[in-house]
Amino acid sequence: MIIRKAYLVYKNTGFIGLLKRIYNKLFPKFSFDEVDVVADVLLGKRDENNNPSVMIDVGAHHGTALKRFAKDKWRIYAFEPDLSNRKILTSAIKNFKNVTIDSRGCSDQNTEGASFYTSSESSGISGFSKFVDTHEETNKVDLVTLSTFIEEKKIKNVDFLKIDTEGFDFFVIKGFPFETHGPKVIICEFEDKKTTPLGYKKEELIQYLLDKDYRVIVSEWHPIIRYGISHEWKDFYEYGKESIQENGWGNIVACKNEFWDEIYHGFETTKERLEKSK
Secondary structure: OHHHHHHHHHHHHHHHHHHHHHHHHHOHHHOOOHHHHHHHHHOOOOOOOOOOOEEEEEOOOOOOOOHHHHHOOOEEEEEOOOHHHHHHHHHHOOOOOOEEEEOOEEOOOOEEEEEEEEOOOOHHHOEOOOOOOOOEEEEEEEEEOHHHHHHHHOOOOOOEEEEOOOOOHHHHHHOOOHHHHOOOEEEEEEOHHHHHHHOOOHHHHHHHHHHOOOEEEEEEEOOOOOOOOOOOEEEEEEEOOEOOOOOOEEEEEEEOHHHHHHHHHHHHHHHHHHHHHO
């Protein structure tokens, strides 16, 4: 299994990417991962009504983001419509009975048979839109709103919503029942190159979250050279305090006010560690 994972990393990111992945595994405090910052804050906290903590991971890929939460006995619902990714994900979580994998995609409308695209460039850019020349339609996938899904599963609370759907993040968010299940923290991606053809830009997505009473951290990465290789993290800041560069991309971290100080401090600490490691 380890050899297979190493081969997939090498195939998708090259030898340098494989070395970086090994380095980050050996020295995790020197790597940057927004989900790890959130995990440091949320793990160990329990619901006041003793409900199990719940994570919904839309675009779970190989399960890297959900593993710490699974080990902390959270109830996790992972969406991964890419068959190849789902096979690796299924193997990665085989010992966790608290993780459910769903083969559907998510959006703001329930849809049957949406076109799904994969690319030889990277296992991480599969999705429902074609934004690179190497994208090919390889499957038809049903889409479900998170409102429908939460009702299906009778989920009482959602603590952490992580979304990585290669441009569909805003549609996933618009299909979420904020009036009854507002998560403590949301992480989603922004990249206008992917989303402008779909009808929205990062500012519209961020404003939607602000209107839902979240505070927003922009975790910005340097412009993508090409997909399928390791990328370099740039900086973080509260939205509105600095301008996002035109071709920038990265992750939006939206949190309820009671978690703001801890999460923002987590970003500060992680940045300091990165700077010391240079």
